Each structure stands twice: as C-alpha cells, then as structure tokens.
Amino acid sequence: MNFCQFPQYPYYMSPNFMNPMYNQYPNPENYPALPNEESYIENILRLNLGKPVSIYMNFENSQWGSKIFKGILEAAGKDHIIISDRDTGMRYLLLTIYLNYVTFDEEINYYYPYKDTQSIK
Numbered sequence: 001m002n003f004c005q006f007p008q009y010p011y012y013m014s015p016n017f018m019n020p021m022y023n024q025y026p027n028p029e030n031y032p033a034l035p036n037e038e039s040y041i042e043n044i045l046r047l048n049l050g051k052p053v054s055i056y057m058n059f060e061n062s063q064w065g066s067k068i069f070k071g072i073l074e075a076a077g078k079d080h081i082i083i084s085d086r087d088t089g090m091r092y093l094l095l096t097i098y099l100n101y102v103t104f105d106e107e108i109n110y111y112y113p114y115k116d117t118q119s120i121k
Contacts, residue, residue, distance in 0.1 A: 045076035
C-alpha cells in the first residue's frame with residue numbers, strides 16, 4: 001500500500017515533463033547581467049602586445065623543470081601565450097597551464113573594470 005499523496009514519477013521525469021508550455025530552463029533575460037571581468041591574465045597580456053616580456057614557467061615532473069622564455073609578446077589567449085625571440089626570430093606557443101608569472105621590461109598597460117586605463121610602473 002502506498003501512503004504517498006503525490007503521484008510517483010521516474011527520477012528523470014517531472015510533472016511538467018509532458019507539458020510543452022513549461023519551460024524547464026531559466027530565461028537569462030530575467031536575471032541581471034553579471035559585470036564583465038576584464039582582469040584575466042590573457043586580457044592584461046593583450047593590452048601589452050609588442051612589449052618585451054620574460055615568462056616564467058614550471059613543467060613539474062619533466063626533464064625541463066622550470067624555464068624562462070624571453071621575447072616580444074605577440075598574442076595571448078585563454079590557454080596560451082605567443083612570444084617571439086628577437087635574436088633568432090623563433091616563435092614560442094606557450095600553454096598558460098604551466099605559467100607561474102610574467103615580468104615586463106617596461107611600464108605595462110592595465111585596465112581594471114570600472115576604472116580608467118592605467119599604466120603601472
């Protein structure tokens with residue numbers, strides 16, 4: 001004997017599953033927009049394309065260990081950085097998963113959301 005007052009549904013089905021007028025996904029227009037976070041590393045690097053950089057990377061449990069790449073910053077994406085060596089013309093595609101930090105030989109451009117563009121010395 002079942003003492004439950006409500007009908008039993010399989011775990012993948014809800015009472016509104018059969019109702020095509022029911023929207024099971026929230027409408028993004030009903031929620032306020034989140035602020036754009038623009039201080040991600042790739043965005044900071046993009047503001048400084050063409051500048052000389054030193055990129056410090058750590059390749060744990062590998063033959064390379066820690067390594068420093070020096071060159072001109074050419075491009076930056078969510079998961080990669082591209083630099084070129086001034087002396088050899090060699091270009092390096094570096095994965096940011098191995099990135100420790102970046103140093104610049106000159107002032108950098110930095111923009112934080114809701115503030116004016118600044119130069120950091």
